[in-house]
Each structure stands twice: as structure tokens, then as C-alpha cells.
Amino acid sequence: MALPTILVTGARGQVGFELQRSLAMLGKVMAVGREDCDLADADVIDALLERVRPDIIVNPAAYTAVDKAQSEPALAQAINATAPALLGAWAARHGALLVHYSTDYVFDGAKDGCYTEDDTPNPQSVYGQTKLAGEEAIRGSGCRHLILRTSWVFGAHGGNFLKTVLRLARERDHLSIVADQHGAPTPASLIADVTAQILRQYALIPQGFPFGTYHLVAEGDTTWHGYAQAVLEAAIDRGWQFKLPGHAITPIPTSAYPLPAPRPANSRLSTHKLQAAFNLTLPHWRDGVAQVLTLLHP
Numbered sequence: 001m002a003l004p005t006i007l008v009t010g011a012r013g014q015v016g017f018e019l020q021r022s023l024a025m026l027g028k029v030m031a032v033g034r035e036d037c038d039l040a041d042a043d044v045i046d047a048l049l050e051r052v053r054p055d056i057i058v059n060p061a062a063y064t065a066v067d068k069a070q071s072e073p074a075l076a077q078a079i080n081a082t083a084p085a086l087l088g089a090w091a092a093r094h095g096a097l098l099v100h101y102s103t104d105y106v107f108d109g110a111k112d113g114c115y116t117e118d119d120t121p122n123p124q125s126v127y128g129q130t131k132l133a134g135e136e137a138i139r140g141s142g143c144r145h146l147i148l149r150t151s152w153v154f155g156a157h158g159g160n161f162l163k164t165v166l167r168l169a170r171e172r173d174h175l176s177i178v179a180d181q182h183g184a185p186t187p188a189s190l191i192a193d194v195t196a197q198i199l200r201q202y203a204l205i206p207q208g209f210p211f212g213t214y215h216l217v218a219e220g221d222t223t224w225h226g227y228a229q230a231v232l233e234a235a236i237d238r239g240w241q242f243k244l245p246g247h248a249i250t251p252i253p254t255s256a257y258p259l260p261a262p263r264p265a266n267s268r269l270s271t272h273k274l275q276a277a278f279n280l281t282l283p284h285w286r287d288g289v290a291q292v293l294t295l296l297h298p
């Protein structure tokens with residue numbers, strides 16, 4: 001079989017950037033950013049699909065500004081729900097595979113243990129609601145699909161909490177970070193590498209391939225406060241210097257850090273289904289932090 005044409009959206013996002021590296025050996029990768037294809041414009045999406053005619057569509061593009069989405073629900077819906085619906089409809093008509101990414105923020109965070117794929121979503125923010133609508137549109141489109149839910153994404157490329165903490169700890173002598181929201185920081189590179197592994201298995205054994213929804217996060221869990229603390233410790237080990245003294249991050253409750261969008265208290269996602277279906281093991285989030293720090297310089 002000829003190598004597949006793989007369309008990747010969100011080329012300049014954290015995951016889209018890493019996917020261009022990880023998917024390069026699997027086929028002809030065509031990566032598009034916002035300037036090539038505005039996902040808020042249905043006509044532009046259809047024109048792009050007709051021009052590229054992909055065998056596989058990988059869609060990490062999203063409206064990811066969680067607080068801003070509260071006041072821009074229509075735009076968030078267009079990018080996070082309508083665009084995936086259009087990609088799914090095209091994939092269904094043409095027998096293409098759609099790989100899509102979603103979020104821990106589809107859950108309300110009230111569960112005690114890790115969320116499984118069978119748990120009922122109940123998003124509390126506009127971002128979470130529009131991401132859930134995108135998932136549902138894809139499942140309803142009838143296309144072959146993989147929906148990979150992840151959490152707390154970070155990488156050397158693009159904006160994320162790890163980089164914010166490194167910046168704030170250099171600018172300030174005091175930092176307060178919420179210590180009652182639990183989840184797993186997940187490297188964008190891991191998400192991209194797992195996507196490539198899965199697509200390799202799809203290329204080799206398409207019969208009986210286990211399409212569907214999976215949770216994909218790094219091993220282990222922490223709080224935003226524990227994560228920030230680990231980032232600073234790992235950076236200090238690598239010779240970074242901060243205005244903020246060593247362990248001076250103050251743990252605070254969510255109520256002490258009011259934001260427009262509510263975040264789930266429990267964002268922990270079980271990865272058993274993914275590990276069993278694709279015979280994978282997932283590295284610890286701390287390994288990802290250490291690796292990304294080798295790519296960043298004080």
C-alpha cells in the first residue's frame with residue numbers, strides 16, 4: 001500500500017509541532033497552521049480537505065484559552081466543536097481516519113479515583129463544554145476515529161504552565177499556586193509519540209483496529225503546586241537561578257485564586273484502556289519535565 005497522506009492541523013501548537021516530527025516516518029505529512037486554514041471557517045476547511053484528500057486527519061488544533069473561552073463561547077464552539085464535526089463528516093464520506101484530542105476538563109472533577117473512558121462527562125467551563133461537543137460530533141459522524149483525552153500539556157515549544165512558572169519565578173520573589181487540583185502534567189512529545197505508535201499499528205493491522213476514545217496522560221499525578229515545585233527543583237539542579245527562594249511557592253486553595261473558568265478538582269485520567277489496547281507503557285510526568293528542561297535555557 002502507498003504511504004498515507006496525513007493532514008495535521010494546529011502546526012504551531014504544542015502537540016501539532018511535535019506531531020510533525022513523530023509522524024514524519026509514517027507517510028506524507030501536510031501540516032497546516034491558522035494562516036493556512038482558519039478552522040472557524042467551514043468553507044476553508046472543506047476546500048483544504050478537497051485539495052489535500054488526506055487518508056488520515058490529525059487534529060490537535062483547538063481553542064485552548066480556558067478563561068477567555070468563557071466570554072467567547074461562539075468562537076470556542078466553532079473551533080472545538082463545529083470544525084471537528086466537519087472533519088468527521090469528510091472522514092466518514094471518504095473513509096479517512098480522524099485522530100482528535102480532548103481534555104480532562106470534560107469532567108467535573110467530583111470523582112474520587114481516576115476517570116475512565118466509561119465515566120460520564122460533565123464539563124464545568126465553556127472550553128470543556130465545547131471540547132465535549134467536538135467529541136460527540138466526531139462519534140456521531142460515523143467516521144473511523146481515535147479521540148485521545150489528555151491533560152496539563154507542556155513542552156519546550158509553545159505556551160504552557162511549566163514555562164509560566166519558570167518566568168514568574170525569575171520575575172517575582174513570591175508565588176502562590178493552587179494545591180487542591182490534581183492531575184498529570186503530560187509532555188506534548190509523549191502525546192505525539194504515542195499517536196505515531198498507534199498509527200503504526202493501524203498501518204500494519206487495520207483489521208479489527210480498536211478505534212474509539214482513550215485517555216492518554218503521563219504516569220503519576222500531582223497538583224499544580226506540586227508540579228510547579230518539581231519544575232523549579234529540576235531547573236535549580238540544571239543551574240537555573242531564580243529570584244524566588246528555593247521552596248517559596250505557597251500552596252493555596254482554588255478559592256484563593258479566582259478565575260473566570262472553573263477547573264476540575266480531580267483531573268486524574270486512567271490510562272489502562274490505552275495501555276492494554278496498544279501494548280504501551282507511559283513514562284512518569286517528572287521524566288517529561290526533566291527532558292523539556294534540557295531544551296530550555298535560563
Ligand SMILES: NC(=O)C1=CN([C@@H]2O[C@H](COP(=O)(O)OP(=O)(O)OC[C@H]3O[C@@H](n4cnc5c(N)ncnc54)[C@H](OP(=O)(O)O)[C@@H]3O)[C@@H](O)[C@H]2O)C=CC1
Nearest residue numbers: 010012013014015034038039061062064101103150152153
Ligand atoms: N494545552 C493543554 O494543556 C491541553 C490541551 N488539550 C488538547 O490537546 C490538543 C492540543 O493542545 P495544544 O497543542 O496544547 O494546544 P495549543 O494551544 O498549543 O495549540 C492549539 C493550536 O490551534 C490553533 N488554532 C486555534 N484557533 C485556530 C483556528 N481558528 N484555526 C486554525 N488553527 C487554530 C492555534 O493556532 P495559533 O498558534 O495561531 O493560536 C494553535 O497553534 C487540543 O485539542 C487541546 O484541547 C487537552 C488537555 C490539555
Ligand SMILES: Cc1cn([C@H]2C[C@H](O)[C@@H](COP(=O)(O)OP(=O)(O)O[C@H]3O[C@@H](C)C(=O)[C@@H](O)[C@H]3O)O2)c(=O)[nH]c1=O
Nearest residue numbers: 064066103104105151152153161176177178224257263
Ligand atoms: C499562573 C498561576 C496559575 N495558578 C493556577 C490556576 C489554575 O488553577 C492552574 C493552572 O493554570 P493555567 O491557567 O495555566 O492552566 P489551564 O489553562 O487551566 O490549563 C488547562 O488548559 C487546558 C487547555 C486543558 O485542556 C487542561 O488540561 C489544562 O492544561 O494553576 C495559580 O494558582 N497560580 C499561578 O501563579
Ligand SMILES: [Mg+2]
Nearest residue numbers: 064065066067
Ligand atoms: Mg491556559
